[in-house]
Amino acid sequence: QFIEFFENPAFRADGLKIYPTLVIRGTGLYELWKTGRYRSYPPSTLVDLIAKILALVPPWTRVY
DSSP: OHHHHHHOTTTOOSEEOOOOOOOOTTSHHHHHHHTTSOOOOOHHHHHHHHHHHHHHSOTTOEEO
């Protein structure tokens, strides 16, 4: 999906923001996590994933 995002002329974004998902007590996501219906990635997996995504980002794209 990220390849499409950067190569398709319909998108060609000049900026990218990557937001982590946080599980916060009192939210719907917390309830999903508590019941096992949501699982977050382990930190090492997230680091590897973000590194792979950043390797695809063209030089003209700002990463915030």
